Amino acid sequence: DVKVTQSSRYLVKRTGEKVFLECVQDMDHENMFWYRQDPGLGLRLIYFSYDVKMKEKGDIPEGYSVSREKKERFSLILESASTNQTSMYLCASSFGRSYNEQFFGPGTRLTVL
Amino acid sequence: KNEVEQSPQNLTAQEGEFITINCSYSVGISALHWLQQHPGGGIVSLFMLSSGKKKHGRLIATINIQEKHSSLHITASHPRDSAVYICAVWGSQGNLIFGKGTKLSVKP
Numbered sequence: 001d002v003k004v005t006q007s008s009r010y011l012v013k014r015t016g017e018k019v020f021l022e023c024v025q026d027m028d029h030e031n032m033f034w035y036r037q038d039p040g041l042g043l044r045l046i047y048f049s050y051d052v053k054m055k056e057k058g059d060i061p062e063g064y065s066v067s068r069e070k071k072e073r074f075s076l077i078l079e080s081a082s083t084n085q086t087s088m089y090l091c092a093s094s095f096g097r098s099y100n101e102q103f104f105g106p107g108t109r110l111t112v113l
Numbered sequence: 114k115n116e117v118e119q120s121p122q123n124l125t126a127q128e129g130e131f132i133t134i135n136c137s138y139s140v141g142i143s144a145l146h147w148l149q150q151h152p153g154g155g156i157v158s159l160f161m162l163s164s165g166k167k168k169h170g171r172l173i174a175t176i177n178i179q180e181k182h183s184s185l186h187i188t189a190s191h192p193r194d195s196a197v198y199i200c201a202v203w204g205s206q207g208n209l210i211f212g213k214g215t216k217l218s219v220k221p
Binding site for chain 2: 033037040041042043044045048058088090092099100101102103104105106107109
């Protein structure tokens with residue numbers, strides 16, 4: 001079974017802090033994605049990556065950056081957390097370059113005070 | 114207008130009822146993804162389909178590419194089916210575009 005893990009289920013940070021959200025997948029998937037999920041808005045794509053050291057902006061990249069130094073790990077970074085970044089963050093991965101099924105991590109519920 | 118529209122937004126059913134959730138999309142894609150999210154957040158893939166129909170247990174998914182419409186059916190619904198059901202289609206960059214989800218509650 002594909003396993004996608006995220007570093008924390010719940011996280012509470014203060015405004016202005018730098019926040020790292022880690023995602024690791026164990027199936028050698030090329031593609032990795034970061035989404036945020038908010039009530040009434042559904043899932044929205046923040047960033048994605050098709051390969052090591054590659055990154056592409058999604059629909060809402062502002063206020064976020066990412067890092068993919070190893071194939072299995074994709075990190076989402078909030079350089080200076082703000083209250084409007086309070087959300088559920090979900091990581092996903094998929095195989096290959098075509099339209100393949102995405103496998104999701106359990107999510108990190110981030111609260112920024 | 115959203116690129117992926119789901120209906121209904123909320124659905125309450127009695128145990129045993131037949132349930133249908135609809136998804137219409139405006140972007141041109143070759144496949145569609147149905148996902149299930151239980152309270153607590155974890156998302157599980159149910160189906161990925163590009164034509165016709167797929168069945169897994171009590172779940173059936175259909176898609177009509179020409180009409181850009183898909184349905185997810187649950188037969189003999191059970192309280193453990195209570196979850197948010199999300200449909201998603203692929204965008205031109207290979208990323209998924211999601212509907213806002215249908216929250217299903219099945220009462221015993």
